[in-house]
Amino acid sequence: MATEKSTPDQRTAILRxxxxxxxxxxxxxxxxxxxxxxxxxxxxxxxxxxxxKDGLVDAIFVDGFEKFDAAxxxxxxxxxxxDVLYATGExxxxxxxxxxxxxxxxxxxxxxxFLATEAALARASQSFDAHVARVxxxxxxxxxxxxxxxxxxxxxxxTVHGYVMLELMQMQPPIAPAPSSTYxxxxxxxxxxxxxxxxxxxxxx
Amino acid sequence: MATEKSTPDQRTAILRxxxxxxxxxxxxxxxxxxxxxxxxxxxxxxxxxxxxKDGLVDAIFVDGFEKFDAAxxxxxxxxxxxDVLYATGExxxxxxxxxxxxxxxxxxxxxxxFLATEAALARASQSFDAHVARVxxxxxxxxxxxxxxxxxxxxxxxTVHGYVMLELMQMQPPIAPAPSSTYxxxxxxxxxxxxxxxxxxxxxx
DNA sequence: GGTACTGGCGTAACTTTGTTACAGGTGTAA
DNA sequence: TTACACCTGTAACAAAGTTACGCCAGTACC
Numbered sequence: 001m002a003t004e005k006s007t008p009d010q011r012t013a014i015l016r017x018x019x020x021x022x023x024x025x026x027x028x029x030x031x032x033x034x035x036x037x038x039x040x041x042x043x044x045x046x047x048x049x050x051x052x053k054d055g056l057v058d059a060i061f062v063d064g065f066e067k068f069d070a071a072x073x074x075x076x077x078x079x080x081x082x083d084v085l086y087a088t089g090e091x092x093x094x095x096x097x098x099x100x101x102x103x104x105x106x107x108x109x110x111x112x113x114f115l116a117t118e119a120a121l122a123r124a125s126q127s128f129d130a131h132v133a134r135v136x137x138x139x140x141x142x143x144x145x146x147x148x149x150x151x152x153x154x155x156x157x158x159t160v161h162g163y164v165m166l167e168l169m170q171m172q173p174p175i176a177p178a179p180s181s182t183y184x185x186x187x188x189x190x191x192x193x194x195x196x197x198x199x200x201x202x203x204x205x
Numbered sequence: 206m207a208t209e210k211s212t213p214d215q216r217t218a219i220l221r222x223x224x225x226x227x228x229x230x231x232x233x234x235x236x237x238x239x240x241x242x243x244x245x246x247x248x249x250x251x252x253x254x255x256x257x258k259d260g261l262v263d264a265i266f267v268d269g270f271e272k273f274d275a276a277x278x279x280x281x282x283x284x285x286x287x288d289v290l291y292a293t294g295e296x297x298x299x300x301x302x303x304x305x306x307x308x309x310x311x312x313x314x315x316x317x318x319f320l321a322t323e324a325a326l327a328r329a330s331q332s333f334d335a336h337v338a339r340v341x342x343x344x345x346x347x348x349x350x351x352x353x354x355x356x357x358x359x360x361x362x363x364t365v366h367g368y369v370m371l372e373l374m375q376m377q378p379p380i381a382p383a384p385s386s387t388y389x390x391x392x393x394x395x396x397x398x399x400x401x402x403x404x405x406x407x408x409x410x
Numbered sequence: 411g412g413t414a415c416t417g418g419c420g421t422a423a424c425t426t427t428g429t430t431a432c433a434g435g436t437g438t439a440a
Numbered sequence: 441t442t443a444c445a446c447c448t449g450t451a452a453c454a455a456a457g458t459t460a461c462g463c464c465a466g467t468a469c470c
Contacts, residue, residue: 010418028318031456042420043458049418053457107374108313113233128378150381154371155364155391162367166359169312173333176355186360193398215447236427247449248429258428 011049014039015059022060022101027110030057057105057114062123064099064106069127071095076134082143082191084134089160089187093180096164104168107161131157145196152194159190216254219244220264227265227306232315235262262310262319267328269304269311274332276300281339287348287396289339294365294392298385301369309373312366336362350401357399364395 017038022030032053036043050056075091076084096103104110106124116124135156136149144152163186166172167179176182222243227235237258241248255261280296281289301308309315311329321329340361341354349357368391371377372384381387 026318027314032458033456043456044419044421047458104314107376108370109232109309109315109374110313110317112315112317113231124376125378128376132378150378151387151390154368154377154381154387155394158367158371158391159360159364160367161371162363162365163359165313165370166363166366169314171312171329171333172359173330173337173355176359182356182359185356186363189360189398193394237429238427248427249448249450252429253447 010039010041010045014041014045014049014056015063018056019060019063019102022105023099027101027105030111032056053111054114057111058117058120060102060105061116061120064102065123065127067099068095068103068106069130072127072130080143081134081138081141085138085156085191086187088131088134089156090184092160093164093167093183096168100168103164108165128153128157142196144191144194147194155194156190159186215244215246215250219246219250219254219261220268223261224265224268224307227310228304232306232310235316237261258316259319262316263322263325265307265310266321266325269307270328270332272304273300273308273311274335277332277335285348286339286343286346290343290361290396291392293336293339294361295389297365298369298372298388301373305373308369313370333358333362347401349396349399352399360399361395364391 014035018030018035021034021038030053032043032046035056036045039045046053046056050059071094072088072091075087079087101110105114132149132153135144135153138144139146139149139152163183167183172179172182219240223235223240226239226243235258237248237251240261241250244250251258251261255264276299277293277296280292284292306315310319337354337358340349340358343349344351344354344357368388372388377384377387
């Protein structure tokens with residue numbers, strides 16, 4: 001196969017090495033020299049292909065959202081609207097636990113002074129759009145109560161993100177039950193609270 | 206007043222300077238030299254009083270939880286059990302927005318390679334204990350349904366933390382309504398979902 | 411075919427930052 | 441007065457982000 005661009009291999013090699021370091025050794029070990037050594041090139045390579053460390057982190061950010069979306073989409077395959085939300089909720093946590101540092105690069109400021117570019121943020125909001133679409137489907141099908149899909153989607157995401165972050169930070173109290181069961185029960189609490197059963201309406205002040 | 210210890214003034218000056226830098230310029234600007242300059246001493250001072258940068262961050266962490274607790278306790282003054290939860294919920298967000306970087310030092314890994322000491326983590330769990338106590342009071346009073354107070358408290362905390370983190374990361378979709386109203390509505394959703402009304406029971410699998 | 415240019419790459423340097431070694435200085439106890 | 445403990449500052453070292461510079465390969469142009 002012909003080389004598509006100049007040398008995309010080097011770029012992917014660097015990115016792959018960087019993700020490997022982030023996942024294996026944490027964000028603190030993500031140094032340009034470390035990445036260059038792992039990718040088998042000099043530090044200059046990071047600058048030619050990514051413009052610097054920030055550009056590299058940006059690529060890790062975008063790569064994360066792509067894999068993340070794929071994981072959620074795979075979990076949502078062939079399920080009813082509400083079951084899709086449960087399944088993606090579980091897949092969300094699974095992915096985060098499997099890729100803890102990359103998750104934190106995406107959702108917290110794990111690399112100091114890093115600010116995602118506009119393009120990267122746009123990619124991130126694609127993931128949110130997919131989530132909103134799933135929520136909207138559950139509302140349309142009657143599985144969830146009639147409310148603004150975006151607000152409901154934010155509520156679900158915030159809850160899920162909160163659980164995952166507390167777990168990643170190991171901030172559960174030692175007395176608490178196993179995180180997985182707490183999480184699953186939490187999912188049930190959220191969706192039950194959003195059901196169209198004759199429960200209490202949300203009083204929006 | 207006599208000097209209690211050797212020279213606690215220097216210690217508090219350094220800590221105050223560090224918190225000022227963190228709040229004003231972000232975690233990336235928290236360098237030992239920066240702190241020393243702001244405190245009017247040399248870098249050695251940070252090492253004599255805090256053992257290094259990690260010790261300093263540890264102190265910022267603990268200081269955060271103390272102020273955080275005070276803010277929540279002030280908000281909870283003289284209210285009924287459920288209203289206390291609403292009020293502390295709002296105070297939680299207010300404090301985080303007013304002290305964004307310190308909040309992230311406490312709840313995310315804003316400083317790379319920083320690991321809170323056992324003592325600091327113990328201080329953090331005091332805050333959670335206070336929260337559990339408030340939740341337990343609301344359960345005892347009948348304002349919330351009968352469930353394990355710790356699990357309910359975790360659920361509330363996760364939700365609140367999730368909302369706040371997404372807001373701090375500016376990850377709300379641009380279409381979404383104002384964060385404050387979304388947040389308040391979210392609080393209502395959580396507590397309504399936990400009410401003892403004849404709503405759906407949580408199915409714990 | 412020869413020449414100039416473009417782009418990727420490595421070496422080495424510069425700057426910033428965490429950390430430590432070392433020397434001076436101050437107060438207290440014997 | 442002397443010895444000791446404890447701060448404190450200066451200066452150095454190592455690691456890390458970044459940049460300057462030169463080399464080399466491939467390509468276009470004459």
